[in-house]
Amino acid sequence: MKVTLFTSNKSRHNYLINLLSKCCDQLYVIQECETIFPGIVPGRYNNSTIMSEYFKKVNKAQYDIFGDSFVNEYNKNIKILPIQMGDLNNCSLDLLKPFLESNYYIVFGSSYIKKDLIEFLINKKAINIHMGISPYYRGNDCNFWALYDNNPQFVGSTIHHITKGLDNGPILYHALSKNFENIFLYTMSAVKAAFVSISKKIENDTLSSLIPIPQDKNKEIRYSTNEFNEKIVIEFNNKTIDLKSFKFDLEKLKDPFFID
Numbered sequence: 001m002k003v004t005l006f007t008s009n010k011s012r013h014n015y016l017i018n019l020l021s022k023c024c025d026q027l028y029v030i031q032e033c034e035t036i037f038p039g040i041v042p043g044r045y046n047n048s049t050i051m052s053e054y055f056k057k058v059n060k061a062q063y064d065i066f067g068d069s070f071v072n073e074y075n076k077n078i079k080i081l082p083i084q085m086g087d088l089n090n091c092s093l094d095l096l097k098p099f100l101e102s103n104y105y106i107v108f109g110s111s112y113i114k115k116d117l118i119e120f121l122i123n124k125k126a127i128n129i130h131m132g133i134s135p136y137y138r139g140n141d142c143n144f145w146a147l148y149d150n151n152p153q154f155v156g157s158t159i160h161h162i163t164k165g166l167d168n169g170p171i172l173y174h175a176l177s178k179n180f181e182n183i184f185l186y187t188m189s190a191v192k193a194a195f196v197s198i199s200k201k202i203e204n205d206t207l208s209s210l211i212p213i214p215q216d217k218n219k220e221i222r223y224s225t226n227e228f229n230e231k232i233v234i235e236f237n238n239k240t241i242d243l244k245s246f247k248f249d250l251e252k253l254k255d256p257f258f259i260d
Contacts, residue, residue, distance in 0.1 A: 002028065002101065002103050003023075003202065004099050004104070005017065006030045007109045008085070008108075008109035008110065009036065011062050011066050012065075014069040014071050017029055018069065021078050025077060026102075030110070032084065050233050050234060054237075061184035065192050066188075079099075081099060085111055089117065093116050105121055105126035106198065107129065113162075122163060125208075126162045127160070127161060127198070127207070128161070130157060130158040132146070132157070133154040133253070134171060135217055136151075136221045139166060139223045139225055140224050140228065142167075142222075142224060143190060148236050153247070155177070155186060156194075157175045157190055160215075168217070171254045172255075174253045174255070175190065175258075176190055176258050179260060180243040183241055183243065192259060193257060
């Protein structure tokens with residue numbers, strides 16, 4: 001069995017690469033590279049003391065959950081095409097051809113996919129791992145915004161079929177965490193829940209048999225784009241978020257997978 005993964009280059013992305021390599025014969029990875037020092041090096045987020053301190057907490061949680069993850073160089077069934085973040089839509093299908101002959105196509109942390117490639121992936125029923133519980137939270141930084149809105153029950157991930165719209169494809173299932181130690185471990189372990197669940201479903205060959213349901217956009221709470229900034233982080237830091245006083249509403253989730 002062959003799997004193609006479109007992803008990025010932080011520790012959590014490398015962890016996913018290693019994990020998927022264990023449940024397939026060949027793993028093809030298109031890995032977009034961006035800074036691994038958000039808040040310090042300018043990139044998607046501004047560099048400032050406030051952002052740097054926030055992402056120190058994020059990175060600590062990432063290390064606590066995923067360790068010091070590097071792609072296993074001894075695993076010969078991994079083939080990687082490294083490209084700069086944002087270059088994906090300049091790659092022709094011919095250039096990517098060796099990476100486009102798989103049984104499963106998974107997207108996590110890539111840039112927004114357009115042009116011929118998105119048409120190809122839709123036709124192949126590619127799967128997107130969205131960090132946020134759709135249809136309630138869509139867009140960027142969704143788990144942050146769920147906590148900001150005092151909705152910790154909507155922190156998690158949505159595994160859904162990819163479409164041309166952002167995070168709006170038919171939902172296969174949700175993956176969530178029960179690690180309530182602190183908000184950063186809570187959100188980062190929800191990422192791991194997505195990884196563990198999808199690797200298990202590939203390994204036992206149940207992923208392709210899941211029945212998707214369409215998203216109800218009337219249930220949307222927030223669609224976030226680029227609102228995450230220093231002012232919002234200061235407001236977030238001043239909030240008190242109690243992770244132990246809420247309950248998951250299972251009726252609002254699709255076949256939820258939980259990890260401790």
